[in-house]
Every structure is written in structure tokens, then in C-alpha cells.
Amino acid sequence: MNVAVIGLGLIGGSALRALALAGHAVYGYDADPATRATARTAAAQAPAGARWQVVPTVRDAVARAELVVIAVPLPAVPTVLDELANVGYTGLVTDVTSVKTPVQLLVEQRLHRHNRLASFVGGHPMAGRETSGFTAADPALFTGCAWVLCLEPRVTALTDWLDLAALVTSLGARVVPATPTEHDRAVATVSHVPHLLAAALAVTAAADPLAGTLAAGSFRDGTRVAASQPELVAAMCGGNAAAVRPALDAVLESLQRARAALDAGEPIAALRPWLAPGCAARTAWPPVPGNPLELPARADALLRLGRAGGWITAVADDRRTVTAVRPVVSEPAG
């Protein structure tokens, strides 16, 4: 397959390498000339048969592409969509940004208004790292990682979705079907709110030098992501504000109940039942994969699978079925 990757940071660079290693013809572009030079040098050092081309314009990258992977930060997505519209690209487009409803909206405003022929399936590989940039790119980054591909029953062409799912599963990722709204709600809780908690904790502790000296494992892990660039975290959380608000409210509501337990006459006894469900939930995570099963390749069945915490590991060549995995639901203890 001919694939163009636009944006060669950690995710784009890793996709470029993984696709090249899987035998695809890959064309990479980055707006930064220095990144292009780094990626070009790396291509020359890659094993024969796993090389990619680095090209100087978006037009060059997409000229022969059947698939365009947009791997730029959210604020740069509109420009790339405009460029795709301008060059009259008519193939499949996906992206890797961490919010999906805003990107879907941008696609409708920018790409589909000018170019009804191009089709779009939003994506999000859950493969962040503290490291960033092409030099951190790793073709094995997606092995075993969850990679959401968005499916809106009346909007997404199922054949496009299945083609992309076949490609992404071939890179070793678990493809998770979800609507953009479902995706944005889930990542608000498991990815965006954790960044807010980490920042609040880090800044509170900084008021007391003794606290910084006594801080150990629970502080280190609880604040790790607070070291992320504020610019990127603000774009991520603020770009998903509609979903982050209720997710943060749910956590705050839970913490208010802990606060009330601390005010109780017997705080130890009052905290115990508040703590137990969180312990049970964390002990049951990550979900244990059940046995693979065959599912019909239909939008409703795929979305039900995603809502149940499941994913697919392969798409049949005839595109009629998928190999699906549902997590084993653990029996509540006691």
C-alpha cells in the first residue's frame, strides 16, 4: 500500500517506520526541515526493504498515496486538511490526534467542503511517551497498544474503516471501535484528567521544600505526567473541554466524599468503604483478554464490542468478519 505520513514526531515517525518495516511504500513529510533531514538520514540507515522516502512538500507526499496519516498536533490539523483539499487528494485519510470530535468537525469544514471524494476515519493510538520527536520513533511502539478507529454508523464508510483496521492490526495494535463522542469521553477520564490531577499535586507540594524531600513513589508516579509540556497538555485537555468537564466533575465529586469521610468522627472507618471500590477497580486493571472470537464486520457489532471494552486483532481478507477479543469480566471479590 502507498502511504503518506504527514508529521514525523514520535507517533508519525513510529508509524512511518512500522509501515515501512511491514513492506509498505511510505512517503514522509514534516514542516520542519531539520526533522526532514533527520528522517532522511535515518532512512538511509534502515534495513533494505524497510526504508521510506522523505519528501519536501505535502503534495509530493500524497501524490501516489492511497492513505494519508495526519500525525501533526491538533492546532496544525486544519492547515494539513486545507493542503489535502488544495492538491485534490481523493483517497483515505486518518489522523492520530488525541481528540476526535473536534477533528471530525474540522474534516467536515475543511476537507469535505472542498473535496467530497476523500474519505476520513479518525484514529488515536494510545501510545504516548514522555520522549518526543523523530529520534524517539520506534517501529515497535504500537505492539499491543490500543488504537481507536472512529466509526459513526451513518458517516463512516465501513469498507474504509475495515481497510484501515486491517492495516493497523497488521502493525500489532489492538483496534478499538468507538464513536468520536465515546472516544473523547473515555480519554477525558483515563488520559486528560490524570494530567490535571498530576499538575495540581505537583504545584501543591512545591509550596513546602520538606515535602519535596520526603516525596517518594506515590508522589513520583502520581505527578509523572505533570512534567509534560504545558502547551501540549493545554491543547489536549482544552481541545476536549466538553468531555473533560464532566470527567473532572466525577473525580471531584468522589474526592468530596473522601473529604467528608476525613471530617467524620472515625475517619479511618469512614475512609475504608470509600477506598475499597477504587482498589477493586485498579486491581482488575488492565483488562484480561478473553479468547478470540469471530464477529460479523458490521458497525453495530463493532461499536458494541468497543463499548464492552473489546478490540479487534484482525480483519478477514473478504472483509466480512473480524477477529475480536472481549475482556474477561472478573467476578467481584467477596
Add this chain to the structure above:
Amino acid sequence: MNVAVIGLGLIGGSALRALALAGHAVYGYDADPATRATARTAAAQAPAGARWQVVPTVRDAVARAELVVIAVPLPAVPTVLDELANVGYTGLVTDVTSVKTPVQLLVEQRLHRHNRLASFVGGHPMAGRETSGFTAADPALFTGCAWVLCLEPRVTALTDWLDLAALVTSLGARVVPATPTEHDRAVATVSHVPHLLAAALAVTAAADPLAGTLAAGSFRDGTRVAASQPELVAAMCGGNAAAVRPALDAVLESLQRARAALDAGEPIAALRPWLAPGCAARTAWPPVPGNPLELPARADALLRLGRAGGWITAVADDRRTVTAVRPVVSEPAG
């Protein structure tokens, strides 16, 4: 030195092993016969010269002791103090529990009421792990870890404090001087509140199976300590309720400001200045040790050192000076 260790869990067992390895005569006791048997078997397998004795009663353990290390959970501390009072122990006593004001109060009520001769210096090695029990004990657990030794100017005998500090620094730990109040306030922020945040996040995410499947690094780290036993976390946070309340309030107040930023017309722009100080704080952590310096072994100088985030690495043989380290204060960026 002859040392009795009462309670042979992770911390007590590690102290037992570390003290034996450092050449001290160590007597271990645990209320659980199975733990005593495990510790006895391990002693036989330890290198000659680094063995300990396991004895069947507290009385046997403290018979020859110059120092008693109480390494039982907070709820079991009163019983141990009563036993020490009953056997008429008159040496130095320390503990390793994670709250210090309540223990100080128990010592006054239980030990000093009956036995004015025994002296007490509260301690807390910041060396928690997810693993627990004697089988997880490790003589190197304290290497480089912060170990608070409490110092109340008009209550603590400075010579006792310095003797204990000399012993603890000889195990490779950084001794941090603090009053019980200062200690409890600091650990509320860096250890107890993180457990509450982790539990609230874990239980909120559990409501959505899709979220569990998409959860990756930020969720894994942000919830790690939620898997701790609710019983222990409730005892830890509830036992320090007076200090946890204002620490949790400070974090909640910060999160309310993030919530307001999410409601702003431009949430990305509004979140950026909220996130920046947390990033700066986390990037500056852990504190970088400055050059060692000599300080007079006086309570006021030691407590000032602790408040500035410093620690001591050695006590002079004549007990007149200590080797101290202050963290390097980084210049704010920009």
C-alpha cells in the same frame, strides 16, 4: 549496638537485615508465628556475621536492647508501647509509622506515664513499596531514602536524636529532621493525598469499560497506589486526618481553578498558565543535592535544615556537628 525490632514486615524486616549486615546484634519479634518462622529460616541462610535472632516474645527481644525499633502498623503501636512499659524497658525507642503526631501522643499516654526512663524519637523511613511482608524485606531498602527523625526542641533529648541519626545514616539513609507536625503536613501532601487521588481516578474510570481499554501510561501511573490495601490506606490517611484535610483542600482548590479554566471561552489558553507552575515544580523534582557542609548539632539548626528541604548524611563521633546537604535551589526558568 543491641537492637530489638518489633514487627517484621517490609520495613521492620529490612531494618533487621540492614542492622545485622552493619554488624549490630539484632533481636527480631513478630506477633505472627508464621512470620517468626520465616524470619528464623532466613537468618540461618544469611551470611555469617550478618545474622539476627528471632525470639518468641517482646520481653525476650528487648531484654538486652539499647534501642527498640517499633515496626508495626499504627493500630498495633499502643499494645507494643504497653508491653515495653510492662517489661520496664528504659532505653531508646523509635518507630517507623507514617504519622508522627498521633504516635507522639500515644508515647506520652502509654510509655512515659508508666516509664519516664525510656526515651522516644519518632521516625519514618520514606521507603514504601507495593510488596509487603518479611519475604519482601531488603537490607538495601534504605539506601538513599529519606528517613525522618522527629525533633521537638523542648521534648526530644538531642543526644538520643543524634545517636539514632548516626545509626540511620550508617544504613545509607538521608536523615531529615522535622517536628511531628511538619512531618505530618508534608506526608499528607506527598503520600496521603496521592492515594486519595488515585482511588478517585480508578473508581471513576471503572464506570466505562472502553476507558479501561484505552487507559495507558498516565492512568497506570496515576492510579498505581490505588491497588494498595484499603485497610492500610484508610489507617494512613485517616490516622493523619488533621493534616490530610488542608492538604486535600489545597489540591481541590487548585483543581477548581482548572475546572474554571475549562469553562472559559478559550479553555486551551486558560489552562496553559494553570499548568505551567506544576510542570516547573515537577521538572525541578527530585531536589538536586548541594555540596555537603558541616552544621552545628543543634536542634534549631537541624530543624531549619529540614524545613529548607535538607538532610544529614553523617553525625560526627563527638556529636558536636553533622554533615548536612541542602538541595540546590533551581533558578525559575524564563
